Amino acid sequence: xxxxxxxYFCQNCGHQAPKWLGRCPACGEWNTFVEEVIVKEEPVAGNxxxxxxxxxxxxxxxxxxxxxxxxxxxxxxxxxxxRVLGGGIVPGSLVLIGGEPGIGKSTLLLQIALGLxxxxxxxxxxxxxxxxxxxxxxxxxxxxxxxxxxAETSTQNIFRTVxxxxxxxxxxxxxxxxxxxLVESGAGSVSQVRxxxxxxxxxxxxxxxxxxxxxxxxxxxxxxxxxVLEHMVDxxxxxxxxxxxxxxxxxxxxxxxxxxxxLGIYEMQGxxxxxVTNPSEILISQRDEALSGISIGSMLEGNRPxxxxxxxxxxxxxxGTPQRSSTGFDAKRLQMLLAVLEKRGGFRLGQxxxxxxxxxxxxxxxxxxxxxxxxxxxxxxxxxxxxSSVAFAAEVGLGGEVRAVHRVDSRISEAEKLGFKQIFIxxxxxxxxxxxxxxxxxxxxxxxxxxxxxxx
Ligand code: TYD
Ligand code: MG
Numbered sequence: 001x002x003x004x005x006x007x008y009f010c011q012n013c014g015h016q017a018p019k020w021l022g023r024c025p026a027c028g029e030w031n032t033f034v035e036e037v038i039v040k041e042e043p044v045a046g047n048x049x050x051x052x053x054x055x056x057x058x059x060x061x062x063x064x065x066x067x068x069x070x071x072x073x074x075x076x077x078x079x080x081x082x083r084v085l086g087g088g089i090v091p092g093s094l095v096l097i098g099g100e101p102g103i104g105k106s107t108l109l110l111q112i113a114l115g116l117x118x119x120x121x122x123x124x125x126x127x128x129x130x131x132x133x134x135x136x137x138x139x140x141x142x143x144x145x146x147x148x149x150x151a152e153t154s155t156q157n158i159f160r161t162v163x164x165x166x167x168x169x170x171x172x173x174x175x176x177x178x179x180x181x182l183v184e185s186g187a188g189s190v191s192q193v194r195x196x197x198x199x200x201x202x203x204x205x206x207x208x209x210x211x212x213x214x215x216x217x218x219x220x221x222x223x224x225x226x227x228v229l230e231h232m233v234d235x236x237x238x239x240x241x242x243x244x245x246x247x248x249x250x251x252x253x254x255x256x257x258x259x260x261x262x263l264g265i266y267e268m269q270g271x272x273x274x275x276v277t278n279p280s281e282i283l284i285s286q287r288d289e290a291l292s293g294i295s296i297g298s299m300l301e302g303n304r305p306x307x308x309x310x311x312x313x314x315x316x317x318x319x320g321t322p323q324r325s326s327t328g329f330d331a332k333r334l335q336m337l338l339a340v341l342e343k344r345g346g347f348r349l350g351q352x353x354x355x356x357x358x359x360x361x362x363x364x365x366x367x368x369x370x371x372x373x374x375x376x377x378x379x380x381x382x383x384x385x386x387x388s389s390v391a392f393a394a395e396v397g398l399g400g401e402v403r404a405v406h407r408v409d410s411r412i413s414e415a416e417k418l419g420f421k422q423i424f425i426x427x428x429x430x431x432x433x434x435x436x437x438x439x440x441x442x443x444x445x446x447x448x449x450x451x452x453x454x455x456x
Contacts, residue, residue: 014228086258099239126177293380297372328358344400
């Protein structure tokens with residue numbers, strides 16, 4: 001065994017330093033350096049040629065000579081997961097599912113494991129006991145697969161089991177609880193997490209068994225984040241959502257076998273996670289009468305167009321400086337839109353409190369909701385309701401001009417599908433669009449005034 005060697009690792013990004021540092025030079029986080037024992041010698045820089053490699057050097061192959069068969073993916077009953085993975089589980093792939101504790105990673109994986117028809121799934125848990133997993137399984141839809149549970153944290157023991165058990169899918173929950181005897185530092189440290197992941201990667205590639213690993217993300221960096229693993233694995237999925245709302249979004253942040261702009265939406269219920277196939281329906285509240293301050297905007301999440309409800313409340317500021325508060329929408333952008341409305345629209349918003357909220361707890365970055373934000377603010381200011389059959393999809397510029405957005409056709413189709421009667425888009429977006437081909441009435445506009453004249 002090599003002699004004991006220690007080094008300092010940033011627990012957030014895995015940056016390595018010979019001495020303790022207060023602030024990580026790589027990711028900028030404070031107080032994240034921890035001393036770890038590493039026994040495996042790191043390769044010396046420049047010494048890239050291992051001693052054994054010189055004799056049996058592999059020959060490079062011409063690209064046309066490489067045999068390739070399209071691998072058959074395992075299609076799960078979970079259509080959201082299939083989409084996010086790019087069409088199903090690829091044999092021999094290593095998928096990392098990251099997310100904050102309590103968001104539902106274990107529930108999602110257990111549900112997938114139980115739903116895989118005629119497959120031997122091995123679910124290794126390092127966090128909960130077998131009884132606890134059973135308790136959770138009782139809440140979920142009845143199993144149709146052969147799912148086996150094992151409480152274990154040593155990777156060597158897992159590989160010993162796997163060798164004769166031969167699962168068809170392996171699930172590791174979570175990577176931060178696993179430890180390999182090849183590395184001395186404690187479970188959850190950067191060097192352990194890296195070593196264990198490398199071992200699972202090797203196993204996945206050699207056996208062709210897909211491996212899912214769970215990785216917790218903590219904001220304070222007290223656990224080695226999955227960030228340090230992202231470059232090692234084939235696919236990185238992040239499970240996001242607010243723990244206090246029931247919606248969860250499964251997003252691909254890296255995928256060697258598919259697109260990264262896909263996402264899946266789930267709702268956490270008492271009986272596990274339910275796939276949400278038509279998210280716009282739940283994001284728009286069901287109301288009979290139109291209320292002032294509410295407008296419907298179109299946003300793209302990945303490739304999916306969603307219609308969301310924007311709520312604004314504008315009221316006279318009675319206490320000193322007017323307040324501007326926004327939930328789910330960038331506060332700076334809100335300030336900008338207010339300034340545009342004031343200067344270009346002539347609305348006296350300077351002495352008004354403005355509160356903005358994106359319904360459903362979503363965070364929106366797509367500039368295409370600008371127009372609906374402006375419409376909601378003006379609607380609240382004037383106290384005139386926007387008809388609930390109207391949607392908006394355009395960006396607003398500093399000159400009060402209504403700008404084009406990308407993929408306007410899919411946004412229009414989504415609004416049409418949901419029964420909207422009118423949609424406001426930018427005049428510059430109409431090129432190549434057949435306005436008469438849609439049932440929904442398309443209202444191309446180039447200036448903010450035209451929108452307000454048309455709808456308020
Ligand atoms: P869990 O899957 O353990 O989260 P993670 O593995 O990401 O830490 O648990 C998520 C939460 O979901 C937990 O607080 C309980 C809740 N939950 C439900 O609401 N419904 C259910 O059917 C299940 C199984 C869990
Ligand atoms: Mg868990």
